[in-house]
Amino acid sequence: MERLTKAALATGGAAVLLLGGAGTLAYWTAQGTATGPDIVSGSFTIASSACDSTWTLDDGTPLAAGAAIVPGDTLTLTCTYTLGGEGAHLALGDVTIGAPAWEADNALTAELTLQAPTFTVNGAAATLPVPVTAGDTVEVDLGVVFDGPGATNASQSTTTAQLVAALADVTVTLTQAHEEVTP
Numbered sequence: 771m772e773r774l775t776k777a778a779l780a781t782g783g784a785a786v787l788l789l790g791g792a793g794t795l796a797y798w799t800a801q802g803t804a805t806g807p808d809i810v811s812g813s814f815t816i817a818s819s820a821c822d823s824t825w826t827l828d829d830g831t832p833l834a835a836g837a838a839i840v841p842g843d844t845l846t847l848t849c850t851y852t853l854g855g856e857g858a859h860l861a862l863g864d865v866t867i868g869a870p871a872w873e874a875d876n877a878l879t880a881e882l883t884l885q886a887p888t889f890t891v892n893g894a895a896a897t898l899p900v901p902v903t904a905g906d907t908v909e910v911d912l913g914v915v916f917d918g919p920g921a922t923n924a925s926q927s928t929t930t931a932q933l934v935a936a937l938a939d940v941t942v943t944l945t946q947a948h949e950e951v952t953p
Contacts, residue, residue, distance in 0.1 A: 790814025807872040812857020814946035817904070821849040824916075838927065841881075842918035847937070851908045861899040865889045865910060869905060870940040877924035878916075884940065885913035899947035910942050 825833040828844040839845065853862075872879040877881050888911045890901050902908075914937075916925075927933050 813855045815854035816851045817854035817929035818852045839916050839943040841916050841921035843916045845914045847912045849910050853902055853906045854904050859949035862902045862949040863899045864945040866943045871938040873936040873938045876933050879935045881917045881921050881925045883915045901949045
């Protein structure tokens with residue numbers, strides 16, 4: 771009986787395999803080629819930049835050459851960036867600044883803090899992202915605060931030496947975004 775059971779199971783298994791193969795469908799396929807025009811990437815650049823030649827005090831007056839500042843003062847330098855670039859739906863997505871580099875490190879530069887930048891686009895306040903095109907200008911105000919409460923006597927000029935903070939450079943980064951469009 772064992773042999774008959776084994777033979778019956780083997781026959782049943784073969785039948786299941788044959789029936790499983792009989793249930794598959796085959797479909798014809800064909801392939802074609804789609805061709806179209808080229809896609810070209812755009813760009814987002816700064817075509818030119820220039821900064822004012824004078825810092826402005828927090829009361830709006832220009833800081834005269836050699837004029838001294840005191841703890842609590844805020845100075846602003848406006849830099850204008852003319853955008854280059856091309857592309858559909860080009861927008862300005864962010865404006866950030868890096869750490870400032872001073873021509874010489876001293877007790878005064880240690881107590882100066884660069885604020886987050888404020889900016890306008892083509893002279894008007896803007897909410898990001900803001901659509902832009904080549905030739906648009908982004909005016910970035912770099913604010914430097916002389917730390918009032920944290921200032922120390924080390925940042926004072928003495929009768930023999932004047933402390934000077936000369937901004938060597940600071941990196942301003944304008945980041946591209948995609949213009950929000952509604953169909």
